[in-house]
Amino acid sequence: MSFTLDEWFVVALARTIRPQETVFHGFGSPCAQVAMHVARRTHAPAMVLVEGAMYAINPDPPFIPPTSNDASLKRGAAYSMRFEEFFDAAIRGDVDRMFLSGGQIDAYGNTNVTAIGPAGRPKVKLGGGGGGCNLAATIGQLTVWTTRHRSGRTLVEACDFITDMGHRTPLGTRAELGYTGGGPQWLVTELGVFDFPAGSARLVQLFPDVSVDEIRAATGFPLEVAGDLRPVTPPSAAELAVVRSVDSLGVRKSEFSPRELARVFSHVGGQDCAC
């Protein structure tokens, strides 16, 4: 069976979800959105899925639409939380995981979704962080992702503006700043997967068509590599089937450049090896 990078990437995000977690994604995040449904329909059927801008609990949407605030996304839900019910739960510590992305991401997992360039007169004004600058402090664990690692402009030495806080900002560590959540646990990119063993990103897995040198060249902070660096585990047939049925409109693809969408892999000889 062959599969594409966008499908594999979504599965890699899904696998950061642990079986019993309550999980949330922000708006404008199709890959994370699809990943949560993949997790719930494969390895984490008992998770609590909070659907982004709908605050709907465990919905079964007929498809993922191109906007995060659409009634299709609450179809089949147990109920919808009020806006304040969700955010209250998140800031008092009842939400275990959130997916976060950024136009810039540094080694501590700080993210910038506000502006590239000087804050007073930005070169590019980005959309903004939604709920991130409070939630990044209080949600249990964060899965950070980007589909633009290869550009060389996304994983940076220092963010021009810190919207959502990672393990350490210029003002101090999470403990010093009084945060109650654990911070970034994973950083998943279209090139590989990082963990944060000492509060700083470390490459632990890479996609098989990418070399460590390519990743180093695309990374703005000094690249730390795990001793037991492994290829990303390929998606199962069941995971791929869910990606394709849940995201029949293919909205996840809007996060990728044409070059990344052209990456095709296959399971060889029934093995779990992608070559």
Place this chain on the structure above:
Amino acid sequence: MSLQPQRDKRAGLADAVSLVRDGAMVALGGGLSARLPMAMVRELVRQGRRGLHLVGSAHSIDVDMLVAVGAVRRCEESYVGFEQDLGLAPSYRRAAQEGAIEVAESCCVTILAQLRAAEMGLPFLPVRGIRGSDIARLHPEYAEITCPFTGETLVAVPALRPDVALLHAPSGDRYGNLHLEQPYVLDERFASASAAVIATVDEIVSPEEIAVAGVTIPAHLVAAVVEAPFGAHPASSYPRYAYDRDHLGEYLSAAQGGPEDLEKYLATYVRGTEDGYREAVGAARLDALTTWSQSTSAWKEIFS
């Protein structure tokens, strides 16, 4: 303001929107592509309003259009854009980069706390987070405080009391009782935190019908209610109609194209009346947006 739950609040769009003064702090209801108060936004453009301080959660064409025509002094939302699908908000982005608007970007929890303070008549509420984020640098009005009970350092955020909240609902009655579908986003909080609420509804129905459907926002909070069919378009107003992705694309092309293209869009759709707006969009297109409930394939077709 004394409570007036049983006064007839029906008004025309122009009269209702004239309650918004130049320089007012205006809360925008809905979010992203849903229940944006677009008929009122278009009327603000027609009336040439200036110097507005916009407050909201996550917004798109509503904020971008008001910024495009120079109606806005200060933007205080958690997000302005067209999501992953259609990208950055062109007029908002340009104005922010040129320094033509004050960008007081905020965060959902912070705005929620500020509205709750206003609802309770309190000067501030404390929140966690923000410290360490550069969002704090955009808000010199925030202050760090020490909790008198635990000694914890928290961020005090001041009450936010908009002069007016502009809300759109699929239905309401003549007294201003509004029925909304989930998600309500911040509409309920805006309604009680703001000095006045102006509402558009796709249809004014009987008080009995609203009572059965459920009152989401009660009449005593609402100053005026205007019947404006497709008043959220191109945003959605479920259960009546889905959002119009193609129209958002048309607006974005115009806003990206520069002043001439934008003026052409405004002349075609905005400068006239709401009747003219619906005519320009076309009955066939508007009807198609109401077919979402017929089948999954019909629903998907709207977004393809």
